[in-house]
Amino acid sequence: MDNTCFQLLPQGRCTGDLVPPGDKSISHRAVMLASLAEGTSEIQGFLPSEDCLATLGAFRSMGVQVHWLAPDRIRVHGVGRLGLKAPDGVLDLGNSGTALRILAGILCGQTFASTLSGDASLNRRPMKRIADPLQAMGANITLQETGTPPLEIRPSTGLQGIEYVLPVASAQVKSCLLLAGLYAQGRTCVSEPVRCRDHTEKMLRTFSYPVETQDRQVCLVGGRSLVATEINIPGDLSSAAFFIVGTLISSSSRLTVRNVGINPTRSGVIEILQLMGARIDIRNKRNYGEEPVADLVVSSSPLHGVDIPRELIADAIDEFPVLFVAAACAKGTTQLSGAEELRSKESDRIRTMVAGLQTLGIQAQEKPDGVTIKGGEFTGGTVHSGGDHRVAMAFATASLVASDAITVMDTAPVATSFPNFVGLATELGFLFE
Ligand code: S3P
Numbered sequence: 001m002d003n004t005c006f007q008l009l010p011q012g013r014c015t016g017d018l019v020p021p022g023d024k025s026i027s028h029r030a031v032m033l034a035s036l037a038e039g040t041s042e043i044q045g046f047l048p049s050e051d052c053l054a055t056l057g058a059f060r061s062m063g064v065q066v067h068w069l070a071p072d073r074i075r076v077h078g079v080g081r082l083g084l085k086a087p088d089g090v091l092d093l094g095n096s097g098t099a100l101r102i103l104a105g106i107l108c109g110q111t112f113a114s115t116l117s118g119d120a121s122l123n124r125r126p127m128k129r130i131a132d133p134l135q136a137m138g139a140n141i142t143l144q145e146t147g148t149p150p151l152e153i154r155p156s157t158g159l160q161g162i163e164y165v166l167p168v169a170s171a172q173v174k175s176c177l178l179l180a181g182l183y184a185q186g187r188t189c190v191s192e193p194v195r196c197r198d199h200t201e202k203m204l205r206t207f208s209y210p211v212e213t214q215d216r217q218v219c220l221v222g223g224r225s226l227v228a229t230e231i232n233i234p235g236d237l238s239s240a241a242f243f244i245v246g247t248l249i250s251s252s253s254r255l256t257v258r259n260v261g262i263n264p265t266r267s268g269v270i271e272i273l274q275l276m277g278a279r280i281d282i283r284n285k286r287n288y289g290e291e292p293v294a295d296l297v298v299s300s301s302p303l304h305g306v307d308i309p310r311e312l313i314a315d316a317i318d319e320f321p322v323l324f325v326a327a328a329c330a331k332g333t334t335q336l337s338g339a340e341e342l343r344s345k346e347s348d349r350i351r352t353m354v355a356g357l358q359t360l361g362i363q364a365q366e367k368p369d370g371v372t373i374k375g376g377e378f379t380g381g382t383v384h385s386g387g388d389h390r391v392a393m394a395f396a397t398a399s400l401v402a403s404d405a406i407t408v409m410d411t412a413p414v415a416t417s418f419p420n421f422v423g424l425a426t427e428l429g430f431l432f433e
């Protein structure tokens with residue numbers, strides 16, 4: 001833990017117009033595929049957060065040239081699928097599970113060795129979920145005994161395509177295997193028991209790489225080329241979610257969120273909030289390339305507790321910290337089960353959120369695979385983020401309806417996904433001290 005914190009006065013507002021920063025998941029994938037493409041790509045709406053900069057840094061250290069054209073626009077000079085060079089040292093992916101897991105798939109197909117590592121939180125996260133299927137494809141990858149990073153990857157004698165059924169719903173694992181599949185002999189097919197985000201499949205098609213999707217199976221054949229292109233990245237619904245909930249729970253607020261991604265594999269947060277009684281209008285639907293985008297008009301709404309449908313969990317997996325804040329402001333009880341994956345995120349999000357909610361006067365109980373939250377009144381107090389960006393921003397949002405000031409400790413990780421959170425939140429009416 002560091003000594004950074006947010007101090008927020010109670011009863012701020014969340015009203016106005018928001019253009020959220022670029023989508024984090026899509027920014028990672030855009031840089032990765034642009035680096036592997038033939039030719040020069042331009043990426044508009046790139047998220048310059050620590051996580052995405054870690055991905056950019058990794059490709060730069062493997063010989064990819066990147067030029068900044070604006071704070072959110074980059075030009076990437078692709079080196080082709082086989083053009084990466086050995087990095088000078090360890091590839092440090094910071095806090096980013098997405099960067100480390102997806103990059104591991106690409107690196108297993110290279111003719112040079114590499115080591116992937118991260119910060120203390122990332123180096124505690126489970127990696128057997130990628131190492132097992134990568135080894136089954138013939139990759140030469142080793143983990144620590146604890147099943148965690150650092151990962152060592154050495155050149156293999158050749159990857160073979162695989163037919164793999166994901167044991168956990170994970171877009172990171174699916175993406176890792178599909179990108180390893182670019183380097184494999186024959187066909188790689190990944191089946192998912194529960195639908196999870198499909199940005200990698202969409203981004204591959206944007207770079208003219210053929211991908212077949214049927215029911216819950218995605219397949220590609222290795223060995224083809226990616227063709228450079230222009231990408232426009234939608235706003236990040238996961239970042240907008242703090243302000244959507246902030247508007248719903250505070251009185252007389254109205255927010256317009258512009259140019260935000262509403263990919264159905266990501267928009268579970270909207271559906272869950274609507275089940276709770278939220279007034280969210282989806283307007284001006286359109287596409288940025290393969291990705292659906294819209295504007296949202298959100299108004300203060302009386303919320304009620306719900307049993308969160310299991311089929312929406314994967315589509316809202318990153319929004320539970322702020323959904324728990326919404327549940328704490330709702331009439332009645334909200335139940336979540338079947339979400340044990342929340343314990344393997346940047347923090348154990350069930351534990352860190354329940355601890356903070358209790359500190360702020362809310363009746364919340366942990367379950368092994370979820371939570372029970374009874375709606376109530378937020379008091380003030382001091383809570384800890386657990387080193388987790390989304391927990392920090394969720395508790396900042398709770399300040400809008402608290403009876404006293406809230407201090408959130410350990411907020412530096414907010415820069416991993418949302419460097420300008422404090423600036424945008426202040427514009428909308430949050431009262432940072
Ligand atoms: C992500 C997938 C999700 C999500 C993470 C980003 C991605 O993780 O929690 O923040 O970009 O693929 P899992 O796929 O491991 O659930």
